[in-house]
Amino acid sequence: MPKEDPGKPPCGEEEGRSDPAESPEPSEQSLSKRIRQSTPNPGRGNTPQSSPPRFVSVEELMETAKGVTNMALAHEIVVNGGFQVTPSQPPEGSLEKRVKDIMHKAFWDCLEAQLGEDPPLYGHAISLLGEIKETLLSFLLPGHGRLRHQIEEVLDLDLIQQQAENGALDISKLASFIIDMMGMLCAPSRDEEIQKLRDITTIVPLFKAIFLVMDMMKIDMANFAVSSIRPHLMQQSVEYERKKFQEFLDKQPNAMDFTQKWLQDTANALLNGDWEGGASSAGASAPIPSMLHPLITHNHAYLRLLTWDHGSCPFPETLLMDQKRFQEMQWDLDELTVAAAVLLIVYNNAGAAISGLPGLMERLKSTVRLLLAEIQSPSFNVDEAFATIAEQMCMEVGGSLAQHGFSPFSADRLSALKGQIIAVKLPDNSIRKLIDSRIQTFLLGFLESSQRRCAATLPGGLAPIQKELEEIAIKFGRLVNYNKLVFAPHYQRILQDVLREGGCPAPGSTPAGEIDS
Incomplete structure (x- = not known):
């Protein structure tokens, strides 16, 4: 199955470097866009040079970009108390959305055709079960040993393959186990979606719905992780950001030219x-x-x-x-x-x-x-x-x-x-x-x-x-x-x-x- 990716001061410069129309939505997609737009670019024109740029390798630049991206994500989590991971959805009517819909339809049509054969072909279905198994295991915490054993035992792909070859595979029974396990692992806010799964009796629509709910559970788990690490990240983020910015500065010594100009002006x-601000704690005219x-x-x-x-x-x-x-x-x-x-x-x-x-x-x-x-x-x-x-x-x-x-x-x-x-x-x-x-x-x-x-x-x-x-x-x-x-x-x-x-x-x-x- 195709996976979804979860008063104007004088400045003397005419080049802006951030799109004012950028969406403030705190999603992974918008954050990545902000990082790409906001990362200092040593190749800008009209950039004041405080020191000559140093030639660096592609590998160094890639590693630096990765560090800046991680720094931006950590910064976003710390300063944005409402930060939430949200699912990435291509715009309606876009080429990406059309291609995605076509690929998904082709996949599910193929699965339905295989299950409709006489005898049924279970190649695609077993692949889906393997993906579902890995997803369920990813939801487990270290103390979930009993649940881990159950998942490994019931969703044993080798055993499922043998059952399929011998005509003894009961897909409905496996789906019922999966739904029960999802019900135990999901957030309370997903109970209604889990209940709706129990009402679906046709295999292909049921698998489609299971994957949709699992995608929601992945988002829930990611946001739970964010809220869990925020207090710890707050303690370390100052040193972390300082270190990552220094690494970037070591490779691009002129990367604080506009900061210096801001303070100088x-x-x-x-x-x-x-x-022109006229601002002072003693009064506007102080x-x-x-x-x-x-x-x-x-x-x-x-x-x-x-x-x-x-x-x-x-x-x-x-x-x-x-x-x-x-x-x-x-x-x-x-x-x-x-x-x-x-x-x-x-x-x-x-x-x-x-x-x-x-x-x-x-x-x-x-x-x-x-x-x-x-x-x-x-x-x-x-x-x-x-x-x-x-x-x-x-x-x-x-x-x-x-x-x-x-x-x-x-x-x-x-x-x-x-x-x-x-x-x-x-x-x-x-x-x-x-x-x-x-x-x-x-x-x-x-x-x-x-x-x-x-x-x-x-x-x-x-x-x-x-x-x-x-x-x-x-x-x-x-x-x-x-x-x-x-x-x-x-x-x-x-x-x-x-x-x-x-x-x-x-x-x-x-x-x-x-x-x-």
């Missing part, structure tokens, strides 16, 4: 007063210190990743495995920024008339976010969406005013409110920029507070999105701190060189963080 922006500490520079560098131009700026090599996560957080923050700006405008206009009304704030926020849900889609119509948001906000405010006995807004006041809401669609809108600056202030404060083990202060105007913002901050902090732990030696060296060139004596402390529990 951040330090330059801070030292020259060009930092001055950046003229004598930078590596940790300050490093935290600001991570903040830049949330306003990154993924289409034209190459991402730092050390963070490629998490590029999609940073981009998704960036999209979520853009949506929250607009929602908070719109709510600030609405409440500033309506004042005490709607302030404190139960459920209104959440209803308004949900409406705005729903209408912005497809904002990253190429077909998203910005003008239409913001016009609809303005109409919906005015309708909700008007209804609340009437419900609580307040005078309705005049036509001029409604028109002014709509105009202010529609203006939020512009990236340089003053209210939108204010909210964006305060969000960056909060996120930077969150990084700093996690190092001081104290709570970050929520700036004004962000209360309506506090819950969502804190969820993003936690994910952001975990990624940042884990990355610092893995690449601390490299970052320390780069930051010391960068700050020394900028006239700042760099202290020797390592810019490493801690993984939040």
Whole structure:
């Protein structure tokens, strides 16, 4: 049987290296695609060269690629608490899907034809039984000695072959044993599928169904293994990733050029007063210190990743495995920024008339976010969406005013409110920029507070999105701190060189963080 395979910073580079449309689904297929797209490529054009590339053999490159792939898989399991292995399915209508369907149909038709002979031919059936036997044995744990003996005894292929030759083979009896064994070994969530197998009486459809359920059981076992190794992997993953990246770096010495540029550009922006984030734990307008500490520079560098131009700026090599996560957080923050700006405008206009009304704030926020849900889609119509948001906000405010006995807004006041809401669609809108600056202030404060083990202060105007913002901050902090732990030696060296060139004596402390529990 054919088996199924279970704010944009300056960058000066025009070559992107990750597809923004890549699916975030945590499957083996999508992970492999992400690894292929994200693995640093020494053959890129327009790559800044910090040192000349070294010629390596094909064998060395293959071994290195294998190490990077393993590192990416371990990283995915550790940082993605929801990581699940999912079955690989070719797209409907694709050539791969058509070929697969044709091959499977031919196989099962052949089996049916063999069993329909007089006397029946059991060559294909015995091959299937051998595959089923191996699969059942693979599900066993070390303590399953009795079950192992039963499987070996009942599915003895030599004995089955002799029975077939003598016309004494009872396929239905063997199928019943297989189903019973599957029922003992499967997860409780598969009990319904097992019961359905018992209701199938025709041999070929029964074997087809058995293999489908076994494929599900393989996925269940793989996910059980992932959840089992995650705690142990967490303890070792920092050293493991550091070691694997160093092996890659030994073969490609220029593989951190974009990482160095990322840190260099951040330090330059801070030292020259060009930092557009305006973010500081002391407040949006707090001055950046003229004598930078590596940790300050490093935290600001991570903040830049949330306003990154993924289409034209190459991402730092050390963070490629998490590029999609940073981009998704960036999209979520853009949506929250607009929602908070719109709510600030609405409440500033309506004042005490709607302030404190139960459920209104959440209803308004949900409406705005729903209408912005497809904002990253190429077909998203910005003008239409913001016009609809303005109409919906005015309708909700008007209804609340009437419900609580307040005078309705005049036509001029409604028109002014709509105009202010529609203006939020512009990236340089003053209210939108204010909210964006305060969000960056909060996120930077969150990084700093996690190092001081104290709570970050929520700036004004962000209360309506506090819950969502804190969820993003936690994910952001975990990624940042884990990355610092893995690449601390490299970052320390780069930051010391960068700050020394900028006239700042760099202290020797390592810019490493801690993984939040």
